[in-house]
Amino acid sequence: MLNAREFRNMSHLRELSKWWMKEKSDKHIHDTTNYPPIDLFIANEQDKLQSLPLCAYDSSEVKLLVARGDAVVEFETNFYSVPENYVGDIMSLKATEHEIFVYSPELDLVANHERIPFGSNKKIENPAHRISNRVRYSLEGVKENFLSLGTAAAVFLKGLKDQTNQKCGFHARYILNMKEKYHAADINKALKHANKYNAFDCKSIERILRSKARQRTLESIRNDKAREELKKGLPKIKQRELEEYSELFSQKSNEKEN
Structure with a gap:
């Protein structure tokens, strides 16, 4: 297929590759199986395929960060602004390939920026986050x-x-x-x-x-808070008096004797 062939562009190469796979590769007799690959696929594999999930897999990076005193969060040597009233709060940062999303402690989206390459040492500010310097x-x-x-x-x-x-x-x-x-x-x-x-x-x-004090990671602080919230929603477990167990065993003994 590739011998002495010229391609106009990458799209042309992909188009011809799909044609070659469908018309040539899938239909030729395989040296080992003695069957065309497409026939074996239909007979043994096609009905076992599963449909793709409705939502694409989210491979975003997620970190917990504290909003610094100058109302920014630091990620990969760069600084991204957040609203002033979140200074000192533990924020959740989600980094996709091209964007940065910053969420409040209540997981409300409060900032969105273009992701800057690692090592740029830049401060990215949204004017809406800023008020007068005073x-x-x-x-x-x-x-x-x-x-x-x-x-x-x-x-x-x-x-x-x-x-x-x-x-x-x-x-x-x-x-x-x-x-x-x-x-x-x-x-x-x-x-x-x-x-x-x-x-x-x-x-x-x-x-x-x-x-x-002992230093802690932001993850451990988040887990402690989650544990406290979980305890609030669970019923309190009250330890039984030992006399209750004595009465229970006595009842079972009487039942066996009778």
Whole structure:
């Protein structure tokens, strides 16, 4: 088929290849079986074929990432913007061949970007995610998420404001970034410890966590949350009193005697 033949383009090559397979290869007598391949296929294999699934197999990459203090998620050395109010949240990122999808903790789609090649070190921003720089790096955009760390967060924030009012946003965002390695409950304990010694500084929280807390993967944090939600939906198992088993065994003994 290929000997001295010229092809106009790839489509022409594919077209002739299909013709050759159907008219030549499938119909020739095979040296080993002494039957045309198409006849053996119809007799032995055709009825065993299964239809393809309705939806194509999803081979997308999925990762859990923390939205950083500058409202981006990092994937393959590149940075993709998310709305400001998700700073410090654990986001789900889905990467297809050409696109990036970012989902909120409730699995709502909050960002969609073109996928940039690995190693580009680029920041891809959606203008709709951005507000003025003054608000963007202030405390207001992350205050709610910071307070959700636990009861010690409000006390720490007040001390932080009294000590360094103009840099509260930086410290709060830096601490929220620590959710990538530490559970929120551990961060809250670190804040409580810092409150006791008036250590209102993000670096102090980082040092406390390094010495007192165990680092965790985002997957383990997600699994812990899922386990807690599952427990809420399951009925509580109450241990029986030992007397109930004694009564049960006594009844069976009486039945055997009778």
